[in-house]
Amino acid sequence: MTSRPAPQTFRFDRQLWDRFIAIAQPFFLPITPGSTWLFAGLLLVLMVTVVAATFWITVGLTLLGQTLFPAFFTNLAGGLVETINGLLASPVAYLAAAALVGSGSIFVLLRKRLRRRERQWLMLGILLFLSFAVNGLNVAISYVFRFIDNALNGKDSDTFYQFLAVYTAIIVGAIPIIIAYTYIRRKLGLIWREWLTKDYLDRYFSDRAYYKLDSNTLDTEIDNPDQRITADITSFTGTTLVFILDILDSILTLISFTLVLYTISKALTLGLVGYAFMGTAVAVVAGGKLIAINYNQLRLEADFRYGMVHVRDNSESIAFYRGETLERQQILDRLGRAIQNFDLLIIWESIIMLFQRGYNYFTRIVPYLIVAPLYFAGQMDFGAIGQAYLAFFQVLGALSIVTNQIQDISAFGASINRLGALDERLQPVDGAGRDRSPAPTPQGDRSGIVTQVESHVALDNLTLQTPNAEQTLIQGLSLALQFQDQLLVVGPSGCGKSSLLRAIAGLWTTGDGTITRPDSGEMLFLPQRPYMLLGTLRDQLIYPNPRNSIPEANILEALQQVNLVHLPDRLGGLDVERDWPTVLSLGEQQRLAFARILLTQPRYVILDEATSALDVANERNLYDLLQQRELLYISVGHRPSLLAYHQTVLELSTATTWRLLSAADYRFNLENLDSLEGLES
């Protein structure tokens, strides 16, 4: 994955929001037209449910407290009991009851549309409730300290100790609530990560998206999909929950403490709101710059890591070439680009921090400036100063959530863009909670080859181009193969032999004409360098069949037929895991790949120089095995020895022309050419 220019237009805009919804919503509600409004509505209904439930729990606890500690509640918390009784006698009680029943019914009615997403809604509801509870406790603590300060000021030791006891009781109740809140939030993040990763993986492996996204083939815009599916999803799910809950929490804090602050000083409240909005506006503008830098950082870090993985995967070749100096330099270059961008990141973060610190420190004196004159004039009790101070900073904190977290929000925005771009490229898979049409891929725009699935192979007036349509490889090719036919494709290097096989397999579709071929499940493709998956020897042999689908006796028989019977003994059995591309020679890997044909028993086989590393005796053995089976096979190869195992030869040239002739005629031409060359020399 080479370095490529990154898109530079990252802002807090509509596209970022749409991408966020496209990634975040399906975990809670399948995406269908108009469903985002429903999602927002459901979040509101959830909040209403939680507020109503909190109301009834507060009523219950106050009444219980009054029964258990009548003296305390009558003398010192009389205001609370009065308020509760007042609320119970007012329409608020009916509203709270109706809200609870109504919102509960909405969730029951929508159960079908939620499609087994009840668990996440329940956890979100519990989190909201716990967040409410912590907020309620904070308000209670602000009053407790006001009473403590006043008791100190009035030298009233009884009240002082009673409120210290109340404070202790509140803290004992609050600690488990805070721990439960953190645990449930992280657990929900984990469940979400698993869900979202599975969803991306389903789509990544459907319709060969992993191949189309590969930067070596078509869609170079999506760099490092591996990093997007691993690191970006993890940070997305964790951060989204923190932000959503922080924002909801800020709204609550804002409502509860603005009320407290407003009762103390109206001027202070209004001034504060204006100040915080100004701070947020400045932060949003500066944050837009940070999103672009963070986006680049994620890409450059992934490129750097990929460079290291590439060396690990190719260690033997590098060791043969003694290519350490160049490899080291390439990796250092990648590191250099990551460091350079990070340098820019810390410069911008420092500029933003300068603004944040100024913003936060300057505001410290504001409440004193406004409240102290009221106290000196005797219009306010002493305890109210502390309470105003506390309320002021709670409200400021809530209003400044964007200002204070702009670095995190920008990093989050970059993750959203990376995941969103990948999301738009991947096809939706049934049941994954998406109902959008995928964005057309570059390949989709250009593909012109029509594929028909039938039980034979035929090419009709086929013109084949490379995926980027830069090069035309073959023009006007027509041929038809019947079951059990054997075709050999020959031609000079780079003329398009492998590309023709790619087109038949359906990997390349740029060009014109028609390809008729069987369903890809009936075909097996053997490339020159066999693919060795991560796993045991057994896994290698049965690939691509599911585990345990082939009896051991068949596996051992296949090994014997391809001359690898000694392999399990040499390596420690069928179930040993090794780094197969390094422990097996290329010839052994090619024979192992042939064993896959014997075990999978496809009806159509495509071999791209699949025996190039074998001696003639082993090659003959393998082709004999193919000929004993009822199947159609197409080979690509340069060796004349292959002619013996094919009836027809397709000869391609670098000038996009082609010839179809019998193997006998081709051999005859070849021999004549050889004798002519012999005469000339």
Ligand SMILES: Nc1ncnc2c1ncn2[C@@H]1O[C@H](COP(=O)(O)OP(=O)(O)OP(=O)(O)O)[C@@H](O)[C@H]1O
């Ligand atoms: N992903 C790609 N994108 C663009 N061009 C490609 C891509 N892969 C291969 N090509 C080009 O297509 C042409 C045909 O490649 P192909 O691999 O089919 O050749 P070949 O005939 O099989 O060669 P060889 O005998 O050396 O394996 C080459 O010029 C190659 O550079």
